[in-house]
Amino acid sequence: MNFHSTNQRDRETSTSKMNLVIFACVTIIITLLLRIYFKTKYKRFYKLIEQFPSHPTSPLIGNLKASYATVKDFRRNVMDLMKSHDRLIFWIGPIPILLLKRADDVSFILSQCDNREMHELGKQWAGVGVLTGSYEEWKKSRKLILPAFSAKMLSKYVETFITKSSNLVDRFKPMADTGEVVNISDHALTINIETMLENVLDVSPEEAGKAGEEFGHLTAKVFEFIIDRMLKPWLYPHCFYNLYLKLTGKMKLVEAFHYLPTKMLKERTAEFKARKEQSDFVDSPKTIINLIISENQREDTRFNEERLKGELLQMIAAGFETSSLSLSTILLMLALHQDAQEKVYEEILRDLQGETKITAHHVMNKFKYLEQCFRETVRMYSPIVLTLRQTYKEHVLRDNTIIPSGLCVVPLIHLAQRDGDLYENPDKWDPDHYSDEAILKRPKGKETAFGNGVRYCLGSKYVTFSIKSQVAHVILNYRLTSNIKELKPEDLRMDFSIRSAIGYPIIFHSRQKTAQM
Numbered sequence: 115m116n117f118h119s120t121n122q123r124d125r126e127t128s129t130s131k132m133n134l135v136i137f138a139c140v141t142i143i144i145t146l147l148l149r150i151y152f153k154t155k156y157k158r159f160y161k162l163i164e165q166f167p168s169h170p171t172s173p174l175i176g177n178l179k180a181s182y183a184t185v186k187d188f189r190r191n192v193m194d195l196m197k198s199h200d201r202l203i204f205w206i207g208p209i210p211i212l213l214l215k216r217a218d219d220v221s222f223i224l225s226q227c228d229n230r231e232m233h234e235l236g237k238q239w240a241g242v243g244v245l246t247g248s249y250e251e252w253k254k255s256r257k258l259i260l261p262a263f264s265a266k267m268l269s270k271y272v273e274t275f276i277t278k279s280s281n282l283v284d285r286f287k288p289m290a291d292t293g294e295v296v297n298i299s300d301h302a303l304t305i306n307i308e309t310m311l312e313n314v315l316d317v318s319p320e321e322a323g324k325a326g327e328e329f330g331h332l333t334a335k336v337f338e339f340i341i342d343r344m345l346k347p348w349l350y351p352h353c354f355y356n357l358y359l360k361l362t363g364k365m366k367l368v369e370a371f372h373y374l375p376t377k378m379l380k381e382r383t384a385e386f387k388a389r390k391e392q393s394d395f396v397d398s399p400k401t402i403i404n405l406i407i408s409e410n411q412r413e414d415t416r417f418n419e420e421r422l423k424g425e426l427l428q429m430i431a432a433g434f435e436t437s438s439l440s441l442s443t444i445l446l447m448l449a450l451h452q453d454a455q456e457k458v459y460e461e462i463l464r465d466l467q468g469e470t471k472i473t474a475h476h477v478m479n480k481f482k483y484l485e486q487c488f489r490e491t492v493r494m495y496s497p498i499v500l501t502l503r504q505t506y507k508e509h510v511l512r513d514n515t516i517i518p519s520g521l522c523v524v525p526l527i528h529l530a531q532r533d534g535d536l537y538e539n540p541d542k543w544d545p546d547h548y549s550d551e552a553i554l555k556r557p558k559g560k561e562t563a564f565g566n567g568v569r570y571c572l573g574s575k576y577v578t579f580s581i582k583s584q585v586a587h588v589i590l591n592y593r594l595t596s597n598i599k600e601l602k603p604e605d606l607r608m609d610f611s612i613r614s615a616i617g618y619p620i621i622f623h624s625r626q627k628t629a630q631m
């Protein structure tokens with residue numbers, strides 16, 4: 115009896131092993147057949163891809179093993195891989211992606227190809243808008259929000275920048291002259307999210323003070339979640355991703371992220387309608403939310419509330435972390451480069467011409483060397499490391515290599531900004547890279563820190579004025595030093611942006627006190 119049941123168990127085990135082998139064989143055969151089918155159907159696509167070196171792949175999963183680790187490791191991996199390649203095909207599962215790092219290639223593809231469909235993977239978090247919309251949706255978004263960055267509107271935001279910059283100076287008062295080493299990143303984050311909430315959502319300074327920090331941290335997290343999804347092709351279908359968000363409890367974060375823009379949109383729309391009913395004349399808007407509500411009256415871009423919310427969320431997402439990182443980094447750079455800091459200080463005194471207060475005029479038209487320091491900081495420590503493009507036709511690169519239609523391309527902006535063909539000593543922080551002479555010497559249209567072509571950054575002037583205002587106020591009041599001597603490459607952490615893994619340590623010395631001594 116026992117002998118029989120052992121025999122039967124053995125038979126069952128070997129049958130299930132056999133089933134497993136059959137299943138594996140069928141899967142491999144189907145995959146190979148699919149591969150052959152796709153390779154035959156899209157022969158030219160695969161042939162063109164073969165011109166580019168490819169990272170060694172594993173069958174079926176491509177380079178997924180390399181990318182599966184964590185988002186941060188993946189980015190570091192990609193940057194390491196690109197040390198020995200100018201162009202490289204990287205496989206996320208069965209999907210090939212072309213990585214580009216030379217300034218020539220990056221500026222070319224950004225200017226020629228304006229489609230960014232992979233960004234649709236951010237829709238659950240940030241709605242539909244200028245960053246995540248399909249090509250057709252993007253065109254309408256851009257038309258709606260472009261007026262928000264006119265010179266007239268910018269001059270209104272600068273008033274908020276100046277008030278906020280004074281608050282920033284006050285924040286550092288208790289630490290000044292104590293020798294305390296302050297990691298300024300949280301201060302930069304708070305001040306910039308508050309500024310964004312006031313300028314974009316028309317939130318009162320009090321409410322911005324209360325809601326700012328939490329909203330800021332959440333916004334910073336959203337990018338991580340979106341990149342995480344990009345690396346997991348099985349989460350690409352929206353229905354799977356929705357389920358994943360529900361099961362992991364992240365849907366609650368989505369709701370929290372949407373709460374403030376939804377509330378402000380309802381309030382400001384109701385106010386706009388009430389004012390319109392009373393009189394045909396409505397004051398010209400001072401904030402982005404009010405501007406897009408009034409612009410949205412035009413027949414050709416009539417967006418519903420959900421869509422307007424997407425635009426607002428994406429404005430904050432695009433602008434806030436980039437601004438706060440830029441502020442932390444430039445202040446650290448000035449603390450590490452005393453000569454540049456003194457030049458900035460002297461320039462501020464000179465441009466103020468005896469006035470004691472920094473005004474919108476100074477921020478928008480003066481402080482030229484400070485602006486050079488800002489551009490140099492963005493060049494070396496890009497708050498946007500990379501972006502995405504989806505080709506819809508073939509593009510011929512300068513050496514006649516053809517990028518096939520239908521390929522996802524990743525221009526590595528950060529590496530392009532350190533291209534030795536464009537800058538002398540590209541790895542040295544040197545504001546003279548942006549002197550008039552240096553700019554004249556460089557070939558035009560190759561810089562990509564703010565993008566290139568029709569999708570050029572809408573907020574480039576906004577952030578330039580915002581950072582100029584904040585830095586000018588800080589440097590007018592404090593001399594900065596640090597307890598570190600330099601920011602080494604190994605101190606940098608890369609996710610969607612580049613940030614210092616050792617923080618932004620700064621020691622504040624009051625200028626007045628220094629002058630008295």
Ligand code: HEM
Nearest residue numbers: 432433436440497498501563564565569571572573576577
């Ligand atoms: C130092 C700070 C910043 C950097 C380095 C930066 C960089 C960039 C880059 C490289 C792009 C182009 C992406 C692409 O071509 O796919 C871009 C697009 C964009 N940026 Fe910025 N940005 C900064 C700050 C801001 C700010 C403060 C705002 C808003 C207030 C903003 C709003 C946008 C928007 C809306 C787009 C999308 C444009 C479009 O697709 O039509 N950016 N930015």
